[in-house]
Amino acid sequence: MCLNLGPEIALKPLAPNPSSxxxxxxxxxxxxxxxxxxxxxxxxxxxxxxxxxxxxxxxxxxxxxNKENLYREVFRRRLRHLRDLRIQAIDRVMNQGDPPPTLERLCSEFARVFLEPLVNRQDNRALMNLFCRELHDRHLGRELLLNEIILPVQDRFGQALRHLCPRMTRDEAILSVHCFASQLLHLTHVTELMLNRHDLGLEDPRVDRAVEHIVRFTVAGMRTFCGDDHPWPAHTC
Amino acid sequence: MCLNLGPEIALKPLAPNPSSxxxxxxxxxxxxxxxxxxxxxxxxxxxxxxxxxxxxxxxxxxxxxNKENLYREVFRRRLRHLRDLRIQAIDRVMNQGDPPPTLERLCSEFARVFLEPLVNRQDNRALMNLFCRELHDRHLGRELLLNEIILPVQDRFGQALRHLCPRMTRDEAILSVHCFASQLLHLTHVTELMLNRHDLGLEDPRVDRAVEHIVRFTVAGMRTFCGDDHPWPAHTC
DNA sequence: GACAAAGTCAAACGACCGTTTTATTCTGTC
DNA sequence: GACAGAATAAAACGGTCGTTTGACTTTGTC
Known part of the structure; x- marks a missing residue:
């Protein structure tokens, strides 16, 4: 049996940590x-x-x-960054006059900025996952997510939509923004789950192919709320 | 100071628990x-x-x-139930011949069945939240979610889409299903976050209003892949 | 009744958690 | 150099966690 010598004598760090x-x-x-x-x-x-x-x-x-406050500060810092990127993307498209802004350009540019941090680096993808987790399993109040990113982007995108489609109502614009954003968010999950795998149904499981689809799908969906009153050609389905 | 009497003497249940x-x-x-x-x-x-x-x-x-196996069994039981409900809803629409099936009927009926367990009861809503959590923060392998519900429903819905729109490719059908499902999933989160509140932007924050929007939005999006080759009227946006 | 297997229980186990305490070191001021 | 306050560190604290143990009860079979 050996004596309990207590905690070992602490060694001081040899030099100030370079990261300090x-x-x-x-x-x-x-x-x-x-x-x-x-x-x-x-x-x-x-x-x-x-x-x-x-x-x-x-x-x-x-x-x-405490730990929760640290978590909150991590969120605040990143959410503001993402919010600014997205709002700047919207404004960039809408303020460009030479080729006048269109729904296609607005949506494809927004999708590009939305997904860019996700496609480029693996740790960014994990971060996007963290934000989504917070949607379901909330440790912070709903106010942080709402005020820092959801409402500001929703409002700016909604304004842009109504500027392009003046006959779209305010509610239709907001709901359409959520329809679009939900598809982009979902893509960030499905990417890990089933895209980039050829054995799960898709013949072409590339992410950029899916983004093209979403933009085309979304623009068509938004146009039904533009209020063009000339009837569409009779559809076969 | 009082003596440590050890654990209290256990009382046996008076009668077999009625729930047993x-x-x-x-x-x-x-x-x-x-x-x-x-x-x-x-x-x-x-x-x-x-x-x-x-x-x-x-x-x-x-x-x-162990705890994880219990979690897995809870999932298996519920996922199969939800899968059957959704596939039956698709088949019900597609096999009804008198008013021939349309994209609108297919999507609205699917949305109804998809959201029904969510709208009706609070505990069902929590359960839907649990499935979404598993998408992000996976405790089980991806195979369970994929094989038990995602792939079966995706395949059946995709077949129905291609039956209604024969010129839609297989990939376009699968991607369109995901576009639709992503909006319905997102609705289950946003409902708690910002729907049913009049102070967050929407003049009419009712859930059924949002479902109507999603169905109309989605049907329009799907129709762009039906391959009708007569050009659409020039749009103003 | 004897026996074995299945089922249930209180209690303990060991590991990890977030937080706090207490002491020591660093830093700027007089 | 003395001092005060900020910053950092080691260690302990109290609690919860999932799991295991070992004893007891129930059940079915011969």
Whole structure:
């Protein structure tokens, strides 16, 4: 039997950590974003976050009060970034006058910006997954998601739609935006689940092919609310 | 200071629990479904499940091996039920000959069956939320969701679409099914988040109004892949 | 009644969790 | 250099978790 010698004598770090050029606050946000994105709120442990940030567990409570506040700050930072990207994309299309804006250009450009962080890097994809998780299993109030991204983008996109289709009502515009966004969101899930696999039904399981489909599908759906009163050709189905 | 008397003497139940008419296996599945739906996999504790089922914690490991297997059985049972409901709805529309089937009838009937368990009862809504959570934060393999519900429904709906629109390709049909389903899924989330509230942008935030919009939007989107080659009237947007 | 298997139970187990405590180090000011 | 306050660290705290153990009860069979 051996004596309990108590905790080992701590070794001081030999030199200031090179990553400590950024202060602990920022390193915690970065590490938390990565771990939360990979595992979700519940499964992400603060010890994993702090070890990745190179600091002590107590730092989370010192700088952010608790784990949930850290989670909220991670969200706030990223949501504002995504919101700005999307609103800028809408404005870019609508303010360009030379080839006048169309529904196709508006939707395809929005889809491109919406999906860009997803297609390019794997960690961004995990982050998108985190936002979707928050839709279902909410740890923050609904106000954060609504106020930081959903309502601002919905309003700006809705205005653009009604500018292109003046006879579309306000409700029709808002609902159409959600129809479009829901397809783009769904694509971010199905991508991992069944796109890029040739054994699950699709002959051409490429993501860009699916995006083309969604844009064409969506533009046609929106046009039924444009109020053109000349009757369409009789359809066969 | 009082002595530690150890655990209290256990009282046997006075009479066989009335709910024990169903065997423990079924009671566990029912209780687990309710608790998982309310809290999700991680937050649902086996002690809450077993207390609601009126049995001991060890019963889960005795009957199902572990918590994850119990979760899987809950899923299997419900997914097959939902799958059958949806496929039957498709077949009902397609096999009815007197008023020949149309895209409108197919989509509106599918939407009705898809959303019915959600609109009617609050616990069903929680269950739908659980399925969506599993899309993002997967505790089971992708095979269960794919094989039990996604692929069967996608195939049957795709066949129906191509029967109504023979010039639609197989890929176009499958992608169109996903476009439609994604909007219905999204509605189940947004309903809690912003529908039924008059302060968030919509003048008419009723769910049935949104369903009407989705069906009209979707039918128009699908028709662009029907291959009618007579040109559409020039659109103004 | 004897026996074995199945079922159920209270209790303990070991691991991990988020948070707090307490002490020490760093940093800027006088 | 002395001091105050901010920042960081190790360790402990109290709790919950899923799982396992071992004893007891029930059930079916001979």
């Amino acid at each position: 050029a950024l202060d602990v606050n920022q390193r915690l946000l970065d590490a938390a974003e990565a771990v939360f994105a990979e595992k979700g709120f519940d499964a992400a442990g603060i010890r994993e976050i702090t070890s990745q940030a190179g600091c002590n567990v107590a730092a989370i409570n010192y700088h952010f009060g | 008419a169903l065997d423990v296996n079924q009671r566990l599945l029912d209780a687990a479904e309710a608790v998982f739906a309310e809290k999700g996999f991680d937050a649902a504790g086996i002690r809450e499940i077993t207390s609601q089922a009126g049995c001991n914690v060890a019963a889960i490991n005795y009957h199902f091996g």
